[in-house]
């Protein structure tokens with residue numbers, strides 16, 4: 221069901237318009253369904269947009285992460301240091317690659333992996349650091365790259381929530397050895413279905429992921445590695461090309477919306493607001509996440525007033541039942557991730573939000589805390 225039908229103000233609203241429909245139909249009528257011309261054009265345009273030498277599309281962000289880890293040469297049981305406070309796919313991709321996720325706690329302000337804690341987790345088994353630019357807010361890449369250099373390990377950026385975000389003048393995803401994006405419908409840009417992209421400046425990695433996503437194919441009938449079927453469909457690439465053209469405009473609107481929320485909510489002691497953009501850190505607000513006193517009751521109040529909210533994420537990955545079972549986590553291992561998961565609340569955030577929508581949401585938040593006394 222379209223959330224527009226049920227909420228006055230939905231959490232996210234993906235755009236699908238006539239231009240995208242025409243591009244999709246054109247691709248279906250005139251190109252190969254798989255690895256058609258639009259796939260290669262989308263990759264070329266995405267690489268140019270982020271400022272990377274290569275971009276290789278996949279059928280999901282999870283596949284992008286999985287294949288990137290394989291291309292980085294990760295071996296069975298080697299360690300990948302990552303955050304527990306992310307969507308589960310970040311850690312799943314590590315397990316798909318037969319490696320071991322080693323979680324590290326987050327910074328209480330950015331909600332991203334805390335570089336000082338990464339250093340403590342490095343051992344001789346560490347092969348890759350996998351930071352996640354959560355909610356579209358760039359990680360402290362200067363520190364992360366410096367730790368990786370000292371430890372001689374690779375960096376794979378999970379930029380699945382951060383299309384177009386910048387750190388120190390560079391688009392996230394292009395700072396480490398490899399970067400991965402997701403085009404799932406709720407993201408800042410979508411292919412109106414599942415899809416992903418791997419970006420890198422390393423030719424060897426690019427060649428390897430091209431092969432891995434296409435059954436390990438060396439030539440049409442010759443396969444020299446065990447690969448996967450992880451290609452992006454042509455019609456999705458055709459839609460992605462149009463979405464990419466709009467991305468900057470949409471991101472600007474997201475930033476404008478976030479700044480308005482910050483302004484209208486700045487007087488409330490009961491909530492903690494997301495960080496504003498800085499000179500060298502340019503977030504794209506995939507999600508606008510506050511930390512709120514009495515989170516669950518506030519969520520209920522907003523939803524009763526037609527405002528859809530989300531919780532990203534109510535459980536840090538290490539406390540997901542499957543991870544608890546696999547790694548015997550009990551709770552208390554990553555206290556900041558656990559604290560944030562209990563208090564975070566995602567308010568509606570998308571480019572088509574109006575000033576009136578945001579004003580209404582903020583009024584309802586004020587009303588809640590006034591009534592609570």
Ligand SMILES: Cc1ncc(COP(=O)(O)O)c(C=O)c1O
Nearest residue numbers: 280281282307309310380402404
């Ligand atoms: C941080 C993060 N990593 C990985 C993924 C996985 O992407 P996908 O859903 O396209 O497989 C997502 C998206 O859902 C995500 O938000």
